[in-house]
Amino acid sequence: MSQDDKKKRAAEAAIEYIEADMIVGVGTGSTVNHFIDALAGIKGKIDGAVSSSEASTARMKAHGIRVYDLNATGGLSVYVDGADESNQHLHLIKGGGGALTREKIVAGASEKFICICDDTKLVPYLGKFPLPIEVIPMARSFVARELAKHGGRPVWREGFITDNGNVILDVHDMEIMDPVALENELNKIPGIVTVGIFANRPADVLILGTDTGIKTIQ
Ligand code: 5RP
Numbered sequence: 001m002s003q004d005d006k007k008k009r010a011a012e013a014a015i016e017y018i019e020a021d022m023i024v025g026v027g028t029g030s031t032v033n034h035f036i037d038a039l040a041g042i043k044g045k046i047d048g049a050v051s052s053s054e055a056s057t058a059r060m061k062a063h064g065i066r067v068y069d070l071n072a073t074g075g076l077s078v079y080v081d082g083a084d085e086s087n088q089h090l091h092l093i094k095g096g097g098g099a100l101t102r103e104k105i106v107a108g109a110s111e112k113f114i115c116i117c118d119d120t121k122l123v124p125y126l127g128k129f130p131l132p133i134e135v136i137p138m139a140r141s142f143v144a145r146e147l148a149k150h151g152g153r154p155v156w157r158e159g160f161i162t163d164n165g166n167v168i169l170d171v172h173d174m175e176i177m178d179p180v181a182l183e184n185e186l187n188k189i190p191g192i193v194t195v196g197i198f199a200n201r202p203a204d205v206l207i208l209g210t211d212t213g214i215k216t217i218q
Contacts, residue, residue: 027081139191
């Protein structure tokens, strides 16, 4: 089975967590695209969605799913999103698609974070996937030097601008032994908007698509 088929399996399994009249928090990426397509199948049952990116908004609107501004909601019950890596504690690396800031906001505003991935994303330690960090453009070089002091090798994602008008540094070779501590530490660097470690607010449920079915960790 292909990696994309496994993503689809995980995405379709997340539909079970969606209840009548919900406003659903929706992430970004190829796994979430499968979730949005599945959500379209039950769009008459839900109230609508809050989106974490312009790309997901466009896909949902094309399906006729109502998209709310987060400010117009009183918080969300469920957020569904993918990840680039997860450890056993459901600490994540996110931001491969560059939508990490809005993803972290919508995850933070949600009671339950359902993470959907293919099984290759479950790792013993985070950090093999280069850590995405969203940065205010004028701070790019300064932040890169600060990240190098933390042992990382930041690479500017050239030509990429986030939905918020910022840039991304992908930090290679970062040792992430304590994800909560590193997320807190990097959050102190001026100019960083969002660190792609989701550990202070980890996922609550991880649904992995595998060759044989679904594996759920919570
Ligand atoms: C986007 C993300 C995505 O969830 C992450 O990159 C996984 O993407 P995909 O589902 O395409 O493998 O964090 O910012």
